[in-house]
Amino acid sequence: MFGRLMTRLRECSHSWSAYRRYTSVTAEDVTAFRAIVGPNGVQTDGLDAYNTDWLKTHTGHSELVLRPKSTEEVSSVMSYMNERGLKCVIQSGNTSLVAGSVPIDNEIVLLMGRMNAIESLDTASGILVTQSGSVLQTLEEYVNERGFIMPYDLGAKGSCLIGGNLATNAGGLRFIRYGSLHGSVLGVEVVLPDGQVLDLMSQMRKDNTGYDLKQLFIGSEGTLGVITKVSILCPLKLKHQTVALLSLKSYDHLLKIYDKIRRQLSEYLTSFEMMDALSLEAVVKNLEQSHPLGSHNEFYAMIELSANDKDHMESRLSQVIEELMSEQLISDGTYANDDNHNRFLKLKSYRERIAEGLLRDGYSYKYDISLPLNVFYEIVEVMRERLKDTDCLKVVGYGHIGDCNLHLNITSKAFDKRIKTTIEPFLYEYVAKHKGSISAEHGLGLMKNSYLKYSKPVEAIALMKQIKKLFDPKNTLNPNKVLPND
Ligand code: FAD
Ligand code: MLT
Ligand code: ZN
Numbered sequence: 001m002f003g004r005l006m007t008r009l010r011e012c013s014h015s016w017s018a019y020r021r022y023t024s025v026t027a028e029d030v031t032a033f034r035a036i037v038g039p040n041g042v043q044t045d046g047l048d049a050y051n052t053d054w055l056k057t058h059t060g061h062s063e064l065v066l067r068p069k070s071t072e073e074v075s076s077v078m079s080y081m082n083e084r085g086l087k088c089v090i091q092s093g094n095t096s097l098v099a100g101s102v103p104i105d106n107e108i109v110l111l112m113g114r115m116n117a118i119e120s121l122d123t124a125s126g127i128l129v130t131q132s133g134s135v136l137q138t139l140e141e142y143v144n145e146r147g148f149i150m151p152y153d154l155g156a157k158g159s160c161l162i163g164g165n166l167a168t169n170a171g172g173l174r175f176i177r178y179g180s181l182h183g184s185v186l187g188v189e190v191v192l193p194d195g196q197v198l199d200l201m202s203q204m205r206k207d208n209t210g211y212d213l214k215q216l217f218i219g220s221e222g223t224l225g226v227i228t229k230v231s232i233l234c235p236l237k238l239k240h241q242t243v244a245l246l247s248l249k250s251y252d253h254l255l256k257i258y259d260k261i262r263r264q265l266s267e268y269l270t271s272f273e274m275m276d277a278l279s280l281e282a283v284v285k286n287l288e289q290s291h292p293l294g295s296h297n298e299f300y301a302m303i304e305l306s307a308n309d310k311d312h313m314e315s316r317l318s319q320v321i322e323e324l325m326s327e328q329l330i331s332d333g334t335y336a337n338d339d340n341h342n343r344f345l346k347l348k349s350y351r352e353r354i355a356e357g358l359l360r361d362g363y364s365y366k367y368d369i370s371l372p373l374n375v376f377y378e379i380v381e382v383m384r385e386r387l388k389d390t391d392c393l394k395v396v397g398y399g400h401i402g403d404c405n406l407h408l409n410i411t412s413k414a415f416d417k418r419i420k421t422t423i424e425p426f427l428y429e430y431v432a433k434h435k436g437s438i439s440a441e442h443g444l445g446l447m448k449n450s451y452l453k454y455s456k457p458v459e460a461i462a463l464m465k466q467i468k469k470l471f472d473p474k475n476t477l478n479p480n481k482v483l484p485n486d
Helices: 003-011 027-037 071-083 136-144 163-170 251-264 277-286 310-326 341-352 356-361 378-386 417-421 424-431 449-454 460-470
Strands: 088-092 108-111 116-120 125-131 185-191 197-200 226-233 240-248 269-276 301-309 332-337 365-369 396-402 403-414
Touching: 003 088, 003 301, 027 108, 027 460, 071 185, 071 226, 116 136, 116 240, 125 136, 136 163, 136 356, 163 197, 185 341, 197 240, 240 251, 240 341, 251 269, 251 277, 251 301, 251 310, 269 277, 277 341, 277 356, 301 310, 301 341, 310 332, 356 365, 356 396, 356 403, 365 417, 365 424, 378 396, 378 403, 378 424, 403 417, 417 424, 449 460
Parallel strands: 088 108
Antiparallel strands: 116 125, 125 226, 185 197, 185 226, 240 301, 240 332, 269 301, 269 396, 365 403, 396 403
8 A cells, every 4th residue: 555655755856846737627527527426426516615715715716526425436536636637625614714625726626525424433432433524513412412522622513524623633612621633533544645545543542553644634734635534532421511701801810710710620621711802792793692791891711611510510610700709800700501501502602603703894814823821912912003003993812721822813894905914924923932833723724824934943844845745746635735835
């Protein structure tokens, strides 16, 4: 299986420009694809949704969408495209926030949603094996019914697919408790750009045999191969969940609360999220929701706790909240537990729907950075000052404070180049100065690839380019994404 890969390793020194001769899809190609994926697996009309990203910032010109049902079909499609020099972009739920999942030009769109068979859940170990086109929410419900949860949770869970989650190394709301997909994914099956199937479907938690190749595909954003199958370790579902929303006056108070809750409720804590007043306002006003507390404040913390012993968890939570009140660290709060499931989901939605609310302003400039907590919110204030003479509508900060991951978002009625050049590259220089990351969870895709140098040294970028050439020597898979073009 690795014979062809070895040959490529030797070819890596060849100039990439020699491979930039792409071809366009012909009627014969469409006939050949119909023979592989069947007539229902080929679409040539009504492709607008597949050519447009979630943020509606980029539009591609693909004229062909393919919907394979099996690894064998993906393999045949990839092999055919490779031979012909046809470009391709893999698309799962198309919720990418960096335009990673849409064509730039006329790439064929490989749509993964029909590969949605759940193969097994081992209820002794919690290991789930599924095709990569399963919707995250469907998987969550499937494992919940059998006493487990998925190790991650995102606001996009109703649309995103597990293959897309792995390809972006999605973080989300449970990261603080269950960590990264680099830890919970045990195995993947991948189809390489030339059609080879790479079976790395381990179901073992411990395996130190050679380089851990599956890690290369986690976070590869569709540039190295097509993830077709996944095995993932699911934690046990604790019987009770409680979510609390607390309002407070300052970022300094937020840090004190975070410290106290982490120390006193650590055995229960599954998420610790923050949002500022304008982030909550984007949900309340733009999505026409009632204010969850009635009284406005500068900052909000949303914490989620899980336990089997509900009484103990809730009495510990009340105790901590009383202390926070008496120390005047919080001004107001509310909570819901999943005995009242609708109220519980509604309260969580004030955090989960911020991205959707902000987009209603018209245009969102989205930044997804890691910063040390001592300077975490400072950049929002710096940016407000820098942008005060522009036509921007909001400068907001929210995110996964427990993971040092800030979502700095700026909105305006429509795209405005002056706003963008006031933000970039200043923001990336600020992040680099504080040794943060320019992308903590959404990846680089098309929107951030040229800024990779602010987070990685030149030597690392050069190695990444060699890895891309090794796996995709013709540069046909999601070309011009992730890695800088220079
Ligand atoms: P797509 O958007 O279709 O694809 C994403 C990238 O992966 C593309 O580059 C694509 O080519 C590649 N790809 C897709 N499928 C495969 C495959 N099978 N094999 C190889 N490559 C593939 N992200 C977070 O990390 N945390 C969050 O909390 C979070 N919340 C979000 C909330 C909302 C409302 C939205 C819209 C997005 C959010 N995101 C979040 C970003 C996004 O949802 C995630 O990155 C998600 O994992 C993408 O999954 P998808 O199925 O939509 O993939
Ligand atoms: C979130 O945490 O809500 C997501 O990453 C989406 C976003 O950045 O808006
Ligand atoms: Zn996020």
